[in-house]
Structures are given as structure tokens and as C-alpha cells.
């Protein structure tokens with residue numbers, strides 16, 4: 185048996201204020217499990233993405249999360265709200281990105297350059313989202329990602345990595361033009377922040 189207190193697992197630098205990777209601390213061999221807390225404007229993921237082999241289930245414990253996924257025609261996106269006490273499952277190959285859009289003051293979907301930090305899309309009265317994500321098998325397989333690039337436009341292919349100038353940060357970089365599309369760091373309060 186393995187037993188952990190979630191609050192004692194290290195916070196990982198992620199697009200969520202808090203993300204505690206329970207997989208390793210529980211010694212999981214076949215399933216991934218992560219605990220998330222999303223401040224208003226935060227995302228579960230660095231980019232719109234899919235997993236080649238891993239199916240993923242999110243259980244929302246508190247707040248309401250919003251997922252972007254392909255619409256039925258496959259040429260646009262739809263959104264699905266998942267409230268407290270609800271769960272959602274994404275099969276392998278389904279592209280998605282989950283957000284905490286609570287407190288947003290307009291209906292336009294944010295692009296990656298302003299979705300989190302733009303004053304027009306954030307509000308101090310937004311509610312935090314707490315959720316668990318469970319994925320199996322442990323390996324993702326290929327995980328193609330895309331985000332909105334200020335140079336190339338929407339849905340540009342991106343890669344997630346560590347920048348040379350700050351190995352503690354995580355960045356997403358446009359594969360086509362090299363522009364840094366997003367950057368996340370550990371803030372002074374111990375939670376993660378998006379600064380690009």
C-alpha cells in the first residue's frame with residue numbers, strides 16, 4: 185500500500201496554479217493521477233492536445249471547468265462545461281484543452297496570448313477549480329500540441345520545453361516560427377503563474 189497526503193506532494197510548474205503529480209508518489213505502474221487547482225484563467229494543459237494511447241478522465245471536485253474540443257464537423261471547436269461532482273472522459277486521439285473560465289467578463293474565447301492574463305477575460309470573482317485527472321495507460325504516446333501563435337495565427341503546432349534563460353520555467357514555442365507562445369513560472373506565493 186502507498187499512502188500520500190496530496191497537499192504534501194510537490195507543486196509542478198504547470199499552467200495550473202497548483203498541480204501535484206501523485207503518480208510517482210503513489211508508485212503507480214499503469215495509471216497516471218494528478219491533482220489540479222486552477223485559478224480563474226488557468227488551464228489544465230500547456231496547449232490544445234491529444235494523447236496517442238492514453239485515455240484521460242477528469243473529476244471536478246469544486247468549481248466549474250470548461251473544455252474546448254473539436255466540434256461535430258471537426259473544423260471548429262465546441263466547449264463543454266463540467267461542474268462540481270461531474271466527470272468527463274477523453275479517449276485517445278480526441279483533442280482537448282480544459283480551462284477555468286469562471287469570472288470571464290466576455291464571451292470571446294481567449295487566445296493563448298491573452299486568455300489567462302488579459303483583464304478583459306479575468307475577474308477577481310472567478311472561482312477556483314479543483315479536480316483530479318486520471319489517465320491510463322501511464323504513457324501518453326505521441327502528444328501533438330497546438331496553440332495560438334501571435335505570428336502564425338490559431339492552432340499553430342507548438343512544443344513544450346525548458347527555456348535556456350530560466351531552467352525552472354516552462355515554455356511553449358511555435359514549431360513554425362520559433363515564437364515563444366507561453367511561459368509559466370513559480371510565483372512568489374508558491375503557485376504557478378503565466379507570464380507570457
Ligand SMILES: [Zn+2]
Nearest residue numbers: 333336358361
Ligand atoms: Zn508561429
